[in-house]
Amino acid sequence: MRDRFLRVAVALLAWGTLNASAYAHGIHLFAAAKGDVIRGKVTYSDGKPAVSIDITVSDSSGELVAELMTDELGVFEFTPTERVRHSIVADGGDGHRVEFTLEAAGLPAVTNPATVQGNSDLEALIHEAVSRQINPLREQLDVHDRQVRIRDVIGGIGYIVGFMGLLAILKTRKGKAA
Amino acid sequence: MHIAEGILPPAVLVGGAVVAGAAVVVGLRRIDDENIVKVSVLSSAFFVASLIHIPVGPASVHLLMIGLTGLLLGWMVFPSVAVALLLHVLMFGFGGFTTLGVNILVMGLPALCTYCAFNSAAQRFDGTWIFVVGFAAGSFSVLLGAIMLSAILVTGGEAFTAVALATLLAHIPVMAIEGFVTGWAVSFLRKVRPSAFEGGLLSTLAAES
Numbered sequence: 001m002r003d004r005f006l007r008v009a010v011a012l013l014a015w016g017t018l019n020a021s022a023y024a025h026g027i028h029l030f031a032a033a034k035g036d037v038i039r040g041k042v043t044y045s046d047g048k049p050a051v052s053i054d055i056t057v058s059d060s061s062g063e064l065v066a067e068l069m070t071d072e073l074g075v076f077e078f079t080p081t082e083r084v085r086h087s088i089v090a091d092g093g094d095g096h097r098v099e100f101t102l103e104a105a106g107l108p109a110v111t112n113p114a115t116v117q118g119n120s121d122l123e124a125l126i127h128e129a130v131s132r133q134i135n136p137l138r139e140q141l142d143v144h145d146r147q148v149r150i151r152d153v154i155g156g157i158g159y160i161v162g163f164m165g166l167l168a169i170l171k172t173r174k175g176k177a178a
Numbered sequence: 179m180h181i182a183e184g185i186l187p188p189a190v191l192v193g194g195a196v197v198a199g200a201a202v203v204v205g206l207r208r209i210d211d212e213n214i215v216k217v218s219v220l221s222s223a224f225f226v227a228s229l230i231h232i233p234v235g236p237a238s239v240h241l242l243m244i245g246l247t248g249l250l251l252g253w254m255v256f257p258s259v260a261v262a263l264l265l266h267v268l269m270f271g272f273g274g275f276t277t278l279g280v281n282i283l284v285m286g287l288p289a290l291c292t293y294c295a296f297n298s299a300a301q302r303f304d305g306t307w308i309f310v311v312g313f314a315a316g317s318f319s320v321l322l323g324a325i326m327l328s329a330i331l332v333t334g335g336e337a338f339t340a341v342a343l344a345t346l347l348a349h350i351p352v353m354a355i356e357g358f359v360t361g362w363a364v365s366f367l368r369k370v371r372p373s374a375f376e377g378g379l380l381s382t383l384a385a386e387s
Contacts, residue, residue, distance in 0.1 A: 004370050026180070026272055046231050094345060095181040095331055148229060148270055156265045157222045163261055164218035171210060 049074030248289025
């Protein structure tokens with residue numbers, strides 16, 4: 001590539017690609033049951049907590065369960081009253097919106113262990129202990145899943161170049177026919 | 179800014195898709211053998227730019243590059259941005275399929291306005307002044323983009339002034355950074371490849387045929 005313009009452009013593109021280590025722009029929500037309570041965290045794509053975001057929780061029939069906001073750590077909590085599927089929506093108000101579904105199976109069998117005796121106590125304790133260990137892992141997995149990797153960026157650029165090449169071929173054919 | 183699914187009313191989504199589709203077709207007609215490389219490189223630049231984060235206080239914003247893209251491409255900015263935004267949705271889940279049309283317009287219209295406002299100046303000036311033109315183009319495009327985003331969000335039910343103010347404030351650092359980046363890029367191009375600024379407007383096409 002003798003063309004200096006192209007050389008610099010490609011160099012810049014490569015620099016930009018290699019530096020795109022942070023995820024790109026969006027809003028993310030992860031929620032899990034922690035004992036009695038469902039605890040959720042809303043973050044921006046680069047991991048920063050999303051503060052004062054509107055959270056709307058509805059159950060499987062679409063009825064409103066809770067309406068709250070995230071605190072300074074991007075965290076929100078609410079207590080589910082039934083063991084059903086919950087749908088949680090975070091709306092950032094600036095065009096960013098994300099939905100997260102928490103399945104019924106993820107909630108403890110008894111949602112109010114203080115009022116029930118015997119085996120249910122033990123079950124609730126086990127659930128609490130297990131979720132304390134597993135939840136951070138699930139959060140990590142969620143973050144890992146949506147990470148933007150260099151190969152994604154390179155792939156995208158490849159698609160662009162390919163599409164433009166196709167366009168060029170089509171234009172040339174049309175030119176010959178005319 | 180990528181507007182996510184489920185915020186805007188269907189009428190806005192459909193209208194946006196139709197207008198964006200028409201704009202892309204207009205832009206496609208303008209692409210020929212000479213400027214396809216330019217379109218391709220700038221499309222890739224726009225694609226990557228959104229991944230570069232700039233921390234702004236508690237949150238962060240990302241580069242847009244629509245100033246430079248608009249200045250160099252004119253109408254061709256629409257297909258260029260459309261391809262990049264489609265890949266953003268497909269590969270990273272930014273924005274949505276239904277909002278693709280609207281997102282193309284939010285990025286493309288400020289770019290086109292930047293072309294109309296600054297392209298002739300860019301082809302006339304040199305030295306320090308070309309940097310100023312580039313800086314103005316970069317900041318102006320982001321300002322217009324923020325305004326356009328706020329206007330679109332209003333149709334989704336937000337209170338205009340609150341959203342507009344918040345969006346503009348968040349984008350002031352981006353305006354500055356984009357200004358510098360565009361200013362530098364434009365001065366470089368003016369020296370190395372002055373022909374890069376040509377070819378974005380339909381009237382040139384008519385004159386050639």
